[in-house]
Amino acid sequence: MAVQRIAEGRRVLVVEDEMTIALMIEEMLLDLGAQVIGPESRLDAALRLAAEATLDAAILDVNIRGGNSYPVADILAERGIPFVFCSGYNDWALEERHRDRPRLNKPYSLMELENKVIQLLSALSN
Template sequence: MTETPRLDGLRVLVVEDEMMVSMLIEDMLADMGCKVVGPASRLDEAIALVGDAELDCAVLDVNLGGQPIFPLADILREKGAPFAFATGYGDAGLRDVDKGTPVLQKPFRESDLARILSELRAKVG
C-alpha cells in the first residue's frame, strides 16, 4: 500500500451535490492535509464561496442536480484558480474550452485525487 502524498495546507473548494460523495472527498482531503473550502452542493453556493473564500484549487462535479458547473469553471479560470472536474462521463460532457482540464473519473480512489491535486498545486502561483 502506497502512502498518500501530503498536500498540507492546500485549500481545496469541493463542489459536489451527492452528500456521501462529498463526505468521501472531504475525508480524502483531510488525509492529505488539505483544508476543505465548502463544500458546496449548489452552483449559487459555490459561486458565493469563490467570491468570499481563499482557495488554491477546486474539485468540481460537472452536474449539480441537472445544472452544469460551467459558470463556476469560467469564474475560476478568470481568477486563475486551477480546478479539476469530477464526473462519471470522462471528458465527453465537457465544453471545448474545458478540454485539457484534469478530469477525475468517478468513482475515483484517494491516489487519483492526490495525483490530480499535485498537478493543480504545481499551477498555484
C-alpha cells in the first residue's frame, strides 16, 4: 500500500518507440496509480512535453524516432525532474554527461522497472 501512495497521482513521462514496451510500461504505471504522460515515440513531441508538461519523473528509451533522448534528458535535468534511461547499451555507450543517471539494461523485467520508478518517486517524497 505504501507503494501506491508514492505513485498515486504522480505524472510520469514515457518516451519509448516500441509500442509493445510502451504499453507494458503504461500498464505498470497505471497499476501504481501514476498518471502516464505519453507515451511518446518521437523526439520532437518528447522535447515539447519535457519542456512544458508538469512532470514528476520520466522513463526514457535512449534511441527513439528522430534521434536519441539525450536532449529530453537535458531538459529534465535542468528542470530537476528525475528520470531513468532504458537501453540495451553498456555504460560506455551512453553520453558521458548522463552516465551517472539511473539506468535499466534491456531486456529488463517489469518488476525491475517498477522498483526503479518507485525509487525515483520516493526521492521526491524525501
